[in-house]
Amino acid sequence: MERRTFLKKAALSGAVIGLADSIIASTVNIPSSAKITLKEGATVLFQGDSITDAGRDRKVSTPNTSPMMGMGYAILAAGALLEKYAEKHPVMINKGVSGDKVFQLKARWDAECINLKPDVLSILVGVNDFWHTKSGGYKGTARTYETDYRALLQRTKEALPEVKLLIGEPYAVLGVNAVDNSWFPAFDEYRNAARKLAEEFNAVFIPYQKVYEEAQKRAAPSYWTHDGVHASLAGAQLMAKAWMQAFE
Amino acid sequence: MERRTFLKKAALSGAVIGLADSIIASTVNIPSSAKITLKEGATVLFQGDSITDAGRDRKVSTPNTSPMMGMGYAILAAGALLEKYAEKHPVMINKGVSGDKVFQLKARWDAECINLKPDVLSILVGVNDFWHTKSGGYKGTARTYETDYRALLQRTKEALPEVKLLIGEPYAVLGVNAVDNSWFPAFDEYRNAARKLAEEFNAVFIPYQKVYEEAQKRAAPSYWTHDGVHASLAGAQLMAKAWMQAFE
Numbered sequence A, B: 001m002e003r004r005t006f007l008k009k010a011a012l013s014g015a016v017i018g019l020a021d022s023i024i025a026s027t028v029n030i031p032s033s034a035k036i037t038l039k040e041g042a043t044v045l046f047q048g049d050s051i052t053d054a055g056r057d058r059k060v061s062t063p064n065t066s067p068m069m070g071m072g073y074a075i076l077a078a079g080a081l082l083e084k085y086a087e088k089h090p091v092m093i094n095k096g097v098s099g100d101k102v103f104q105l106k107a108r109w110d111a112e113c114i115n116l117k118p119d120v121l122s123i124l125v126g127v128n129d130f131w132h133t134k135s136g137g138y139k140g141t142a143r144t145y146e147t148d149y150r151a152l153l154q155r156t157k158e159a160l161p162e163v164k165l166l167i168g169e170p171y172a173v174l175g176v177n178a179v180d181n182s183w184f185p186a187f188d189e190y191r192n193a194a195r196k197l198a199e200e201f202n203a204v205f206i207p208y209q210k211v212y213e214e215a216q217k218r219a220a221p222s223y224w225t226h227d228g229v230h231a232s233l234a235g236a237q238l239m240a241k242a243w244m245q246a247f248e
Helices: A003-012 A015-028 A073-084 A102-107 A127-135 A142-159 A188-200 A208-215 A233-244 B003-012 B015-028 B073-084 B102-107 B127-135 B142-159 B188-200 B208-215 B233-244
Strands: A043-048 A091-094 A120-124 A164-168 A204-206 B043-048 B091-094 B120-124 B164-168 B204-206
Touching (some): A015 A233, A043 A073, A073 A091, A073 B073, A102 A142, A127 A142, A127 A188, A142 A188, A164 A188, A164 A233, A188 A204, A204 A233, A233 B073, B015 B233, B043 B073, B073 B091, B073 B233, B102 B142, B127 B188, B142 B188, B164 B188, B164 B233, B188 B204, B204 B233, B208 B233
Parallel strands (some): A043 A091, A043 A120, A120 A164, B043 B091, B120 B164, B164 B204
16 A cells, blocks of 8 residues: 555554654654664662652562552553563563652662662653742752752662663643643753763653643643643553663 | 664664564464544443452542542553543443442442443453452352353343453463462463353453463563452553554
8 A cells, every 4th residue: 555545544544642652752762773772581670769669569570560560650661671582581670669759769779770780770750849939948959859860870780780771751730730830840850951961871861841842732731630740541651651762 | 764674673682572463462462453443432341350449549530530540451441542642532430349349249230331321341250250259258259250241231232232252361370479370270260251151242352361371471470460360460451452452
C-alpha cells in the first residue's frame, strides 16, 4: 500500500489514536546513540519519591515482583521492560520512598542504591525539594537541590563507574489541585537543574514536563494527574512509555 | 530507507527484540473486523478470579485508580487502554475475586456486573473450576463450567444486549510448580469450552495458552509465571498486550 493511501485509510479508521506512541517518542526525543543497551541480567533500579514509590510494599525485597513495584509508573515501566527484553532477563528493583528530597536519598544511598550494584539507575526526584518549601517548612533552594543532586551523582559514578544513568525531569501540572501559578517560574529552576545534571553526567533525560504538556492536547490535565504532582493511572502509563524510550 | 536495508539494520542492532509486539499480534490474531471500537466514556469491566483480582483493594470503588486495578494484568491493561484511548475517556473497573469459579461469578453478577452497565465486559475464569477439583474437593466438571458459563453469558446479553464481550482463555503453564502432567488433557476441556462460548456469543477471544507458549520461546516458563497459573509481572504484561489486541 502506498504511504499516502495508508495514511488516508489510517485517518479514516480513527487510527490517529494509535499515533500516541510516536508522539511520545518525538516528545522524549532520545537519539538512538544515547539509548541504553541492556546487558544480560542487568539490574535496573528505580529511585525517587512518592511518584516512584506509589504505595509499594517496602517489606518486599524480591526483584521483578508487583508488590515491590508499587502502583505507579514503576510497575508499568517494569512490566514493559520485563516483557520487551525478556531475552535479557532484567532484574527490576524499586526503592522510591514517599516524601523524599535529594538529601533524603543521600541518607539511604549506600543501602538502597550503591550496594544493589545497579547497571541502570533511574532517578526521579525534585518535586518535594520545591513543594516542601511551600508547605512543609523546608529551607532548601533550587541551588541546594542542584548541589546535593550533583554530589549524589558523583558519589554514584565513583562507586559504580559503569552505571547507566536515567534522570527524570521533575514535573508539575499547572491548574490541577496543588499546583497553582505560584509554582512557576520558581519550580522551573528545579527542572532546569535536573536537565543540566543529566547533561553533565551523560544521563538519558526524560522530559516529563513536556510529556504531560503534550498529553494535555489529548485529555484534560486532571485525566493525567489528580493533584498536579502524582500521576493517575493514565499518567503513569504515559510516564512508563516515556521512560521506555531510554532503551534501545 | 528501503525495506530490505531497514530490516537488515534492525537485525544488526538487535531490534529483533522489538518484534515481541508483532509476535503477540500474530499469536492473538484477532481480525480487524472483530476488534472492539470504544465509544466515548465506555465502561470497561474486568471480571474473573485471582489472576484478575491480583491483590486489588476491594474497598476502592473509584474507576481508573491503581488500587482498584490490583497488581496483575488488569492494572497494566487498564493503564495501556487509558493512555492509548485517552480521547475516549474510558472508565475502567476491576471486580475480579480470588478463588472464583463460574458459579461464584453468578452469585455476585447483578451487583458486580449487570448493575455497572459495562459497555465492554472482559471475563477470565476457569482455572479454579478445574484446579479446585484436584485440591479443593470441588465436584464440578468441564461440562458444569460450560453450562454455568453459557447461562451467565446469556443472562448478561439479555440484561445488556449491546455489551461487547471479551473472553480470556483459561491457561496453565506445564512444568511450573502447581501445574504437572495430571492437568492435561483434562484442563484442555475448559480451554475449549471457553473458546466455544466465545464463538457462540460473538466475543473476542484471547488465547492466553498460546500466548504463554509463544513466550516460552523467549524466556523460561518460570519467567512468565511462578506457579503455572498466576502471572509474574512479565507474564502480566504479556497478557495485557494480548488483551489490548481486542481493541481497534
